[in-house]
Amino acid sequence: MENGGRKAMHIHMDLAGSLPGFERGLETVTRDGDIQGVLVLSCAANDFPFFEMNLVLRTRPFTIFGGIFPSIVYGTRRFERGTIFVGLSRALKVVVIPSLSGEEMNLRKVLGSAALDSEGMKTMMLFVDRSSPNIGSLVDELTSTFGVGMNCLGGATGSPAMPQNPCLFSNDGLLDDAAILVLLDLESGIGVSHGWESIRGPYRVTESEGNVIRTLDWKPAFEVYRDVVETHSGRRFAEEGFWGVTRSYPLGVTKTAIEKVVRDPFDSGPDGSLSCMGDVPEGVFVDILHGRADDLITAAGRASTLANLAFQGSAKHRMILLMDCISRVQYLGNRFREEIQAIHHDRLPMLGACPIGQVGGGGKDPIEFHTKTAVVGVLERP
Structure with a gap:
């Protein structure tokens, strides 16, 4: 499944959830040679041998970032197996924060250093291991460091079915007890709503x-x-x-x-x-x-509307990146399809994940760690 979008952006989905499919996905979205980095959203049920996957991640010449989630969304469908790859041609900076649970971790120093290199960057993505105990401190420090002017979205990686397993993609391999912060030269708008x-x-x-x-x-x-x-x-x-x-x-x-x-x-x-x-x-x-199902679905549509209203880029070149809580999936059951459809605006390319927790904020709103919430990002297609 592929969607080239504008020439400089490449989106591909591998349905197999296998290591060969992962390698083909990376090759597909980096074929033109101008790609700076690849966002990877993957399912916990995929068949990824740990050591072989690490070899793939560590030997690629481009930046790789992203995470493993209970399920992912591509178009208006949710998948419990498979991987989405997004090739990005714009400038980006990736900061890996290891050993997030360690008392010696100085988040202020790490994020302060990242902020010094953030000139020209408009959007942040944050992926963090769900089992790390310092998620709240990390998100609070993000707001303190970057203020409310920088848009941010992301999610807690991992799944209840894979506790304590490595669940973050990086060029250092699969990581656990860590966070990955990505600064992007992309216009965006963020909408957050839940309906409870x-x-x-x-x-x-x-x-x-x-x-x-x-x-x-x-x-x-x-x-x-x-x-x-x-x-x-x-x-x-x-x-x-x-x-x-x-x-x-x-x-x-x-x-x-x-x-x-x-x-x-x-x-x-x-x-x-x-x-x-x-x-x-x-x-x-x-x-x-x-909450009632109708209220949750309406709120998800509201989050998408807010994101579109906040987006300052070209209306012709947009995509939707959503982080919609897996517990909303469990609560809504078959009606979760209605929630996805409520989010899907203007037949835009849409992809995302269903994490256990969501990160979202921007404009006048501080960055927050959310649960049972729909976080929708409208991003510029580079």
Whole structure:
């Protein structure tokens, strides 16, 4: 599957999800010889032998970056196997941040150095290993370093089916516990929306550590959450299990954006704590949210509209890059196709991934780590 777009841009999808298909994909999008780098979006179910893949990545003369996700999107279809390749001919700078969980990692120094070389760059992409504990700190430092003028989108790589496995593509091979920041000379517009609405709150986060909320208003966080969700849904955690009840009841953190920043609970602790995908700092206020499928689909369309309105480049030469949460896929089921169609504007080339967490922000909005959210980028086709 190929879409050449303008002459200087090449997009290819390999449906096989095999190492030979990966090599052919790289060859296809770099055939003209003017490609500066290749964005790779791949599925966790692909058959990639680790050592052989590392040899491929380390011996290519062009920059390679991207990640492995639960599923990917090409056109208006979602795939659980396969790889998308995008050849980019514009200037780019890639910063690999290794050992993200290490206490010695000085994010301010690393990102500050990247910012010094960012003149002329208009867009950032960020791919980060979902298992790294410092995702929140990294995203916060991005905003502190680059401000709100630089557009950014990306996602958390990896899959629940492949915990702790290398899930980032780089010229150093497959990486884990790392992040890849890419600065691009491309115009873009970013739209972020989720469609979840508050049913109870706000509650003050009185005790938390990283992504673990210990108390809300000094009461065990899970007890507060369970009582509200069971009353609203008429369902019981003891009967259906944690995921069976919680998938339609995320938390919303009050920040400066119009919509709350969503946090997806995934476990409860014996001490009554509540673990979420994404950090929840002490002192913030959270609501318990709920949503209907129609509202989520409408919100995804809104994210696409916002991205198109924010895009300042040529209307004739655009493409859509989306990061739409895998938990939205699980919640919407067969209706996720409607969400993709709501995002697809003007028959533009569209591709993306369904990560566990999304990164998005730009214009007047700070860069945030999101969950259960649609992040849509409209990018210039170079």
